[in-house]
Amino acid sequence: xxxxxxxxxxxxxxxxxxxxxxxxxxxxxxxxxxxxxxxxxxxxxxxxxxxxxxxxxxxxxxxxxxxxxxxxxxxxxxxxxxxxxxxxxxxxxxxxxxxxxxxxxxxxxxxxxxxxxxxxxxxxxxxxxxxxxxxxxxxxxxxxxxxxxxxxxxxxxxxxxxxxxxxxxxxxxxxxxxxxxxxxxxxxxxxxxxxxxxxxxxxxxxxxxxxxxxxxxxxxxxxxxxxxxxxxxxxxxxxxxxxxxxxxxxxxxxxxxxxxxxxxxxxxxxxxxxxxxxxxxxxxxxxxxxxxxxxxxxxxxxxxxxxxxxxxxxxxxxxxxxxxxxxxxxxxxxxxxxxxxxxxxxxxxxxxxxxxxxxxxxxxxxxxxxxxxxxxxxxxxxxxxxxxxxxxxxxxxxxxxxxxxxxxxxxxxxxxxxxxxxxxxxxxxxxxxxxxxxxxxxxxxxxxxxxxxxxxxxxxxxxxxxxxxxxxxxxxxxxxxxxxxxxxxxxxxxxxxxxxxxxxxxxxxxxxxxxxxxxxxxxx
Ligand SMILES: Cc1cc2nc3c(=O)[nH]c(=O)nc-3n(C[C@H](O)[C@H](O)[C@H](O)COP(=O)(O)OP(=O)(O)OC[C@H]3O[C@@H](n4cnc5c(N)ncnc54)[C@H](O)[C@@H]3O)c2cc1C
Numbered sequence: 359x360x361x362x363x364x365x366x367x368x369x370x371x372x373x374x375x376x377x378x379x380x381x382x383x384x385x386x387x388x389x390x391x392x393x394x395x396x397x398x399x400x401x402x403x404x405x406x407x408x409x410x411x412x413x414x415x416x417x418x419x420x421x422x423x424x425x426x427x428x429x430x431x432x433x434x435x436x437x438x439x440x441x442x443x444x445x446x447x448x449x450x451x452x453x454x455x456x457x458x459x460x461x462x463x464x465x466x467x468x469x470x471x472x473x474x475x476x477x478x479x480x481x482x483x484x485x486x487x488x489x490x491x492x493x494x495x496x497x498x499x500x501x502x503x504x505x506x507x508x509x510x511x512x513x514x515x516x517x518x519x520x521x522x523x524x525x526x527x528x529x530x531x532x533x534x535x536x537x538x539x540x541x542x543x544x545x546x547x548x549x550x551x552x553x554x555x556x557x558x559x560x561x562x563x564x565x566x567x568x569x570x571x572x573x574x575x576x577x578x579x580x581x582x583x584x585x586x587x588x589x590x591x592x593x594x595x596x597x598x599x600x601x602x603x604x605x606x607x608x609x610x611x612x613x614x615x616x617x618x619x620x621x622x623x624x625x626x627x628x629x630x631x632x633x634x635x636x637x638x639x640x641x642x643x644x645x646x647x648x649x650x651x652x653x654x655x656x657x658x659x660x661x662x663x664x665x666x667x668x669x670x671x672x673x674x675x676x677x678x679x680x681x682x683x684x685x686x687x688x689x690x691x692x693x694x695x696x697x698x699x700x701x702x703x704x705x706x707x708x709x710x711x712x713x714x715x716x717x718x719x720x721x722x723x724x725x726x727x728x729x730x731x732x733x734x735x736x737x738x739x740x741x742x743x744x745x746x747x748x749x750x751x752x753x754x755x756x757x758x759x760x761x762x763x764x765x766x767x768x769x770x771x772x773x774x775x776x777x778x779x780x781x782x783x784x785x786x787x788x789x790x791x792x793x794x795x796x797x798x799x800x801x802x803x804x805x806x807x808x809x810x811x812x813x814x815x816x817x818x819x820x821x822x823x824x825x826x827x828x829x830x831x832x833x834x835x836x837x838x839x840x841x842x843x844x845x846x847x848x849x850x851x852x853x854x855x856x857x858x859x860x861x862x863x864x865x866x867x868x869x870x871x872x873x874x875x876x877x878x879x880x881x882x
Contacts, residue, residue: 360391360402361431369406371413371718374425380715381557382610385564386874392568393575396667397520399565404471407558407675408434408480411496414557414720415542415550420498424478433476437467437528438551445680447482447494447548452530454483454497460534461497466512468527471674474511475524477502482547494547497539501528508533519666553723555676556620559628560613562675563606566635569668570599573635574868576661577642580649581863591645593855596862596871597838598638600831602631603873604803605796608708608732614715615708616701617722622688622730629681630796632672639665682792686784688727689791693775695729696768697737705731709803710810733767733795736802739809740764751812756829759836759851760805766843767798794843801839807873808832831871834858 360366368384370376378384388406392399405428412424428434443449452465463483473479479499486493501509512527542550577592609627613620643650643665649658650665672678707713743760746752773791780788808829833854837847861870 360398364429365391365402366405366428366431369403369409370425370428374413374421376425376429379717381561381613381718382607382715385561385606385610388561389564389568389571392565393571394568396565396569396572396664396671397522399568400520400667400670401472401523403561403565404436405432405434405476406561407554408436408472408476408478410554410557411436411480411550412498412541414553414723415496415546416498420538420541424498427478432478433472435470435472435476435479435528437470437473437479437481439469440466441468441527445677447551448489450482450484450489450494452481452483453487454481454485454495454535457534460536461539463497463499463509463530463533463535466527466529468512469515469525470527472524473526473528474514479528480541482551485544485547491548492545495544496541496547496550497535498541499533499535499539504533504535507531517670519663519669549725552621552725553720556624556723557613559624559676559681560606560609560620562671563602563609563627563631565671566632566668567599567603567606569664569671570595570602570635570638571868571872572664573639573642573661574599574862574871576658576664577645578862578867579657580646581859589645590852590855590859591641592862593834593857593859594838595638595641595645596858596868597831597834597855598634598641600835600871600873601797601800601804601839602634602638604807604835605630605634605800607711607807607873608803611708611715612732614718615704616731617719618724619727619730620723621725622685622692622727623732625676625681625684625688626730626796626799628676629678629685629792630800632668633678634800635668636672639668679789682789683784685792685795686780686788689774689777689788690779691726691728692730692733692795693771693777695734696771698729698734700734701731702735702738705735705806706810708732709806712811712814730799732802732806733771733799736764736767736798736805739802739805742809743805746809753829753833755851756833756836759833759840759847762840762845762847763798763801763805763836766794766840766845767802770794770798797839797843801836804832804835804839830854830857830861831873 367377368387372379388399388403440450454461454463481497481499482494485495509530515525517525605627609623612623650661653659653662743752743757747754747757837851840847858871862868
């Protein structure tokens with residue numbers, strides 16, 4: 359049904375006849391599926407991950423051909439990982455060697471989503487025996503054109519969650535693929551993968567948002583059926599979802615507004631959103647009590663499956679540790695830029711849903727970012743918020759939380775500036791700094807989204823979902839972010855979480871405490 363509805367068009371760039379023009383809009387389609395069933399969303403959206411390297415580095419005719427294949431319903435898998443090497447792509451052993459005006463593939467990719475079902479697989483292969491940064495290349499392999507004797511799909515792996523997905527692998531033994539299968543230049547494979555991951559990691563955050571929507575929906579329904587008063591846990595969970603949602607929205611719009619900063623933004627988004635949603639689901643479990651443990655066909659019976667399914671999102675496409683390591687490597691640059699106001703227009707474009715997004719420029723992606731404008735401009739935003747409190751638009755209580763956030767963010771940047779970069783193994787303390795960085799980013803995303811969208815109509819225009827203009831959501835999100843940062847907030851500020859819980863359990867349910875609400879994926 360999703361194929362018939364044309365969901366795959368959202369994996370194909372607009373210039374190639376698809377509907378991928380705005381990465382936020384297309385990702386919200388995936389979220390609309392994920393909020394019903396995460397496994398289906400993961401299995402379907404995988405084609406975007408498989409194709410993205412071709413969109414970034416493929417030749418024009420290769421791009422046009424792949425666009426047609428995807429729009430005709432063909433699946434594309436992405437084969438990076440190997441059995442013995444996890445996320446260490448430099449260690450990959452599968453080789454591609456020139457042979458009789460073709461390439462000969464030998465080796466295995468394992469734990470690959472849709473390796474069996476997909477007609478096409480984008481494979482990372484070693485093209486120089488020495489390996490290294492220029493030792494790998496990408497190939498778009500058409501399985502239908504291979505001899506059956508020179509390749510084989512590996513058995514489906516039994517997994518803890520997403521059991522309905524085809525998690526398998528593929529083995530090549532002298533498989534000949536045509537020269538036209540090469541994606542981009544020989545030896546540039548790792549560079550293309552690292553740039554592709556900046557897009558896919560950002561898009562994957564909507565899988566977690568869908569899971570959060572689903573979990574909150576189950577919890578809100580459950581709470582309504584209870585005689586007891588609404589639990590604050592529901593409010594905390596709603597606030598976590600708001601932080602995750604704000605991060606994802608700003609990150610997805612940043613693909614257009616700040617492509618050169620995506621090496622930081624994607625790492626923050628993928629490092630933060632899935633773990634925030636794991637935390638959210640972990641909080642809802644005790645709220646649901648025994649029903650969270652029962653796998654029956656009742657509305658609550660889906661919770662245990664959801665919890666199992668979601669575990670994978672923090673793991674694949676760059677685990678939390680891998681994303682945080684990518685962020686840590688950029689700490690020295692990030693420390694320098696704090697407080698320098700720049701690119702005000704582009705920041706507004708990343709956060710204001712009414713402002714048109716610039717066309718995505720793949721050539722602007724960088725492996726290392728010149729900074730992070732969202733956080734660098736936080737002091738400037740706080741100065742603006744003072745004015746909004748003076749004019750009565752922002753309660754003083756919320757301004758106080760925003761000022762506390764800025765102090766915590768400034769202190770973090772001072773620590774980053776004093777850090778001695780690790781030469782070999784990254785110390786555990788640096789990962790704790792990365793988590794703090796993510797939380798500051800998420801809270802700053804909330805502040806920017808509120809400030810830039812507070813005049814937009816909420817849920818009136820189905821083409822352009824407006825953000826909530828009130829400050830209860832903002833206050834709740836800031837309270838939870840500050841607590842996770844280890845900052846004490848007043849008991850009074852905590853009552854905003856009761857308000858979020860009341861709204862979530864009331865009419866409109868969990869959508870009433872979502873930034874984009876019921877409009878998510880309404881086109882679908
Ligand atoms: C259901 C499922 C579907 C998948 N689908 C695909 C797919 O379609 N295509 C594909 O190519 N792969 C796929 N994978 C593979 C997946 O991307 C890898 O398993 C993933 O990158 C994590 O690697 P790892 O945990 O196996 O090993 P490793 O990355 O080696 O991790 C081992 C341990 O080291 C830690 N670690 C790793 N790197 C660092 C670091 N830099 N700093 C600190 N600690 C670190 C990890 O946190 C972990 O504790 C899939 C995996 C699963 C389970």
